[in-house]
Amino acid sequence: MSDVLTSLFRDNTMWLGVFETVYLTLLSTALAYVIGLPLGVLLCTTDRGGLTPVPWLNKLLGGIVNIFRSIPFLILMVAFLPVAKAIVGKTYGPAAMVVMLVIAAAPYIARMVESSLKEVDAGVVEAAKSMGASAFQIVRKVYLPEAKPSLIVGAVIGMVTVLGYSAMASTINGGGLGQIAIFYGYNNFKDDVIWMCVFFTVIIVQIIQEGGMLLARRTDKRISKNKKSKKLFLRR
Amino acid sequence: MIELENLTKIYSSKEGETVALENIDLTVPDGSVFGVIGLSGAGKSTLVRCLNLLEQPTRGRVLIDGEDITAVKKKRLRELRRSIGMIFQNFNLLEQRTVAANVRFPLELVKTPRAAATERVRELLALVGLSEKANAYPSQLSGGQKQRVAIARALATNPKYLLCDEATSALDPATTESILGLLKRINRELGVTIVIITHEMKVVESACTHVAVLGSSRIAEVGKSRRRVRVPAVGDRKTAHHSGAHPLPCGDGRGQAPPRLPRGRERYARHLGARHGVRRARQHSLCRHPQDRRKDVRAHGDRSPGRPRSDRRRQAVFNGAKRGIQGGNLT
Numbered sequence: 001m002s003d004v005l006t007s008l009f010r011d012n013t014m015w016l017g018v019f020e021t022v023y024l025t026l027l028s029t030a031l032a033y034v035i036g037l038p039l040g041v042l043l044c045t046t047d048r049g050g051l052t053p054v055p056w057l058n059k060l061l062g063g064i065v066n067i068f069r070s071i072p073f074l075i076l077m078v079a080f081l082p083v084a085k086a087i088v089g090k091t092y093g094p095a096a097m098v099v100m101l102v103i104a105a106a107p108y109i110a111r112m113v114e115s116s117l118k119e120v121d122a123g124v125v126e127a128a129k130s131m132g133a134s135a136f137q138i139v140r141k142v143y144l145p146e147a148k149p150s151l152i153v154g155a156v157i158g159m160v161t162v163l164g165y166s167a168m169a170s171t172i173n174g175g176g177l178g179q180i181a182i183f184y185g186y187n188n189f190k191d192d193v194i195w196m197c198v199f200f201t202v203i204i205v206q207i208i209q210e211g212g213m214l215l216a217r218r219t220d221k222r223i224s225k226n227k228k229s230k231k232l233f234l235r236r
Numbered sequence: 237m238i239e240l241e242n243l244t245k246i247y248s249s250k251e252g253e254t255v256a257l258e259n260i261d262l263t264v265p266d267g268s269v270f271g272v273i274g275l276s277g278a279g280k281s282t283l284v285r286c287l288n289l290l291e292q293p294t295r296g297r298v299l300i301d302g303e304d305i306t307a308v309k310k311k312r313l314r315e316l317r318r319s320i321g322m323i324f325q326n327f328n329l330l331e332q333r334t335v336a337a338n339v340r341f342p343l344e345l346v347k348t349p350r351a352a353a354t355e356r357v358r359e360l361l362a363l364v365g366l367s368e369k370a371n372a373y374p375s376q377l378s379g380g381q382k383q384r385v386a387i388a389r390a391l392a393t394n395p396k397y398l399l400c401d402e403a404t405s406a407l408d409p410a411t412t413e414s415i416l417g418l419l420k421r422i423n424r425e426l427g428v429t430i431v432i433i434t435h436e437m438k439v440v441e442s443a444c445t446h447v448a449v450l451g452s453s454r455i456a457e458v459g460k461s462r463r464r465v466r467v468p469a470v471g472d473r474k475t476a477h478h479s480g481a482h483p484l485p486c487g488d489g490r491g492q493a494p495p496r497l498p499r500g501r502e503r504y505a506r507h508l509g510a511r512h513g514v515r516r517a518r519q520h521s522l523c524r525h526p527q528d529r530r531k532d533v534r535a536h537g538d539r540s541p542g543r544p545r546s547d548r549r550r551q552a553v554f555n556g557a558k559r560g561i562q563g564g565n566l567t
Contacts, residue, residue, distance in 0.1 A: 127328035127386075130288055131342040131393070132317035141344065145332050221332045221373040 004190045014180065018200050021176035024094060025163045025204075028101035029155065032162070035106040039065070040113025041139055051125065052135050068107040073165050076104055077172065097166065097174030105162050112154035116147045149220035156212030160205055167201070177201055238264040238287060238397065238431070243296035245282050256282040258454050260296070264446075266396075269423050269430045271444030273437065278450045280433045284401050287431065288320045289313060300397075318346065321390030321428075325402035327382040329374040335385050336361065336370040342392040360388040364418060380411035387418060391428070398422065400432045404439055412436075416443040 008014045039061065045051040046058040071079070077100045084096040120143055128142045144151070167178030177197040185193030243260040246253050256279045264270045274280045285291035286298060289305055297304045305316055329338050336357050343353040361367045364384040374382055383403060390398055400419070404412040420443055422428050432444060440447050448458045 121326075121328065121331075123324060123326050123328040124330060126290060127322070127324060128341070128345075130290060130317055130320070130322040130399075131345060131389075132314040133345050134314060137345055141341070142330065146330060148332060219332075221334075222375045 002190045002192050004184055004188055005193050005196060008180065008184060008193065008196075013184075014196065014200075017175070017177045017180040017197070018204070020094070021163065021166060021178070021201070022204060024098060024101070024166055024174065024176055025159060028098050028105060028166070029109075029159045029162050031098065031102045032105035032109050032158070033155070035102065036109030036158075037113055039106065039110035041117065041143070043110060043114040044117040044143070045135065045139065051138060065107040065110055068103070069111070073104050074168055076100070077169060081172075092173040094175045096172055097169040100169055100172075101162055101165055104165055105158060108161060109154070109158045112158055113151065116150035116154050117143050119150055120146045149216045149222075152212060152216040152219065156209055156216075159208050159212070163201070163205060163208070237266050237299075237301060238262075238429070239297075239299040240283075240286070241297040241299065243283075243286060243298065244294050245279070245286060245291060246294045257286070257293070260455055262448060262455060262458070264397075264429060264431055266429050267423070267427060268445045269420065269432065269443050271432045271434060271440040271447040272450055273434055273440050273447060274450035275435060278452060280435070280450050281401055283450065284322075284399050284431060284433045287397075287399055288317050288322060290322075318342070318393045319395050320397045320399060321393070321395040322399040322401065323383065323386045323390050323403045325405050327374070327379075327386045327406075329382055329385055329389075331374050334371050334373055335366060335377070338374070338385055339388045339392055342389060346393065356392060357388075360391060363391070363422075364388045378411075379407050380415060383407065383411075383415050384418065387415075387422070391422065391426070396429060398428050398430045400430065400434075402433055402435070404434065404436070409438075412439065413442065419443060 043058065043061055043065070046054040046061070048055060048058070050058075068076070080100060080103055081091045081096070083103065084099040085091050087099050088095040090096050124146060125138060125142055128138050133141070166174065166176055167181070170176060170178035170182050173179065177200055181194045181197035184190065185197065240260050240262040243257055243262075244255070245257040246255050248254075260283065272280050272283060282291055286293045287300075289298070293306060296306075298306055300316060300320070303316070305313060308316065330341060333341070339357045339360050340353050343356060348356070357370075358367070361370055364387055366381060366384050366388070369377065369381065369385075374385070377385065386403075387398075398419075403419075404415050407415060416439060419430055419432070423430050432439060434440065446458070448455050
């Protein structure tokens with residue numbers, strides 16, 4: 001273990017990095033959902049054969065989403081620095097990084113949400129329609145609750161992607177494990193620091209992934225038969 | 237009263253136009269259980285979906301109690317839809333909600349106060365006989381139970397009409413009977429007018445007061461009760477036949493001889509549900525006409541050929557017995 005790594009643990013820089021990574025990932029994903037969720041709903045409902053088909057709006061939104069998704073994150077980050085400056089007043093630091101992550105993740109999440117909602121059985125939507133539900137009611141009471149397990153799975157995938165992006169964002173002083181790996185590890189030729197950061201990242205991803213999947217399974221009432229038998233088994 | 241005037245539905249796609257319904261005129265009287273029967277692709281589902289405008293008709297009018305729903309505003313249409321319940325072949329329950337929450341769904345849509353909604357849900361679940369399943373999820377229910385939940389849900393807002401789109405087609409005969417019994421009870425006790433779309437003649441026979449035969453996009457025959465279902469004009473004779481209808485003789489007015497009225501064995505086989513005439517039905521012991529049995533007995537001595545024999549009996553026959561075990565040599 002190199003002296004750099006021990007000192008990183010001693011003055012808690014490493015733990016701070018872990019915390020920052022988790023915190024920034026969660027915050028960015030949450031903000032990305034603020035934009036991505038409505039966008040995904042619109043993409044789903046305005047599509048041909050959707051709830052309220054508006055082909056031109058669907059094409060427009062789809063086009064915008066595709067453009068953003070086709071730009072590699074590293075390039076997007078450099079290109080959109082002025083946007084970060086306009087929003088948070090700086091082109092570096094954690095705040096600027098969150099802006100970048102949201103810009104990159106929102107279109108991605110919109111597509112995730114869209115595909116989750118499209119999995120909802122068209123028959124159920126039709127049943128709600130036949131009961132006199134408005135389009136808004138159908139989205140709120142049918143689409144979103146029925147797609148909940150799938151949406152949670154999507155959120156997990158989105159979060160892991162954002163975590164990956166956040167490491168790249170360390171180049172603008174975003175903070176977190178990525179920055180520690182680059183500054184203390186790569187620049188100082190300390191491989192053990194890099195590997196320690198990788199180790200922590202893997203742990204975080206595992207926790208998000210497994211936790212999210214567990215939550216998705218718990219919320220899904222379609223397979224509750226098995227869950228019940230499991231519960232009975234545990235009680236015994 | 238539901239009236240269809242000159243209803244036409246044409247689906248247009250790149251390959252061309254498909255006429256699903258052509259100039260349909262139909263009146264569903266209040267208080268009736270109205271069956272619409274026809275082969276797959278005859279346009280039955282399109283017809284029922286036009287009644288609450290899930291499908292927009294290409295031409296023609298749909299009058300619900302005299303109000304043309306093809307011309308009303310969206311908001312009014314939603315109100316009207318609340319007076320028309322609908323159930324489906326695939327039940328279409330909300331999988332992530334409990335049974336009680338499913339039934340509460342239409343009440344939530346109209347913002348019924350919580351206490352009143354809870355009370356109404358209890359009432360409805362009692363009506364369909366699923367009170368003890370209130371907290372179960374749809375995935376824990378059988379098909380028949382799911383359809384009962386769907387019926388309770390469709391009735392939540394006290395609709396005047398109930399549309400059933402192939403509601404029993406995914407159910408076994410016994411469950412179908414019980415669902416039809418429930419529908420009949422709802423018709424009788426709550427005075428709900430019911431429209432049943434089906435391809436099963438049995439459904440029409442057991443539940444409907446009126447019936448329309450839909451053959452290739454047109455109404456081929458309308459009548460009151462099953463006795464009036466007749467073989468429609470030539471091209472559509474198949475429709476009635478394949479639906480298992482007992483065709484009664486009636487010419488088509490164009491010099492065609494009336495179709496043969498099945499009697500005796502064939503009629504009996506048809507009655508038992510045979511669709512391919514008596515010959516194939518005969519192979520099935522359930523479809524055996526009493527006459528056949530007598531004949532078998534005459535031809536084969538004291539045993540009828542269809543019956544499975546016990547090992548002992550088979551052994552005896554193998555050993556040359558002609559008159560059963562008693563007369564045979566068992567060793």
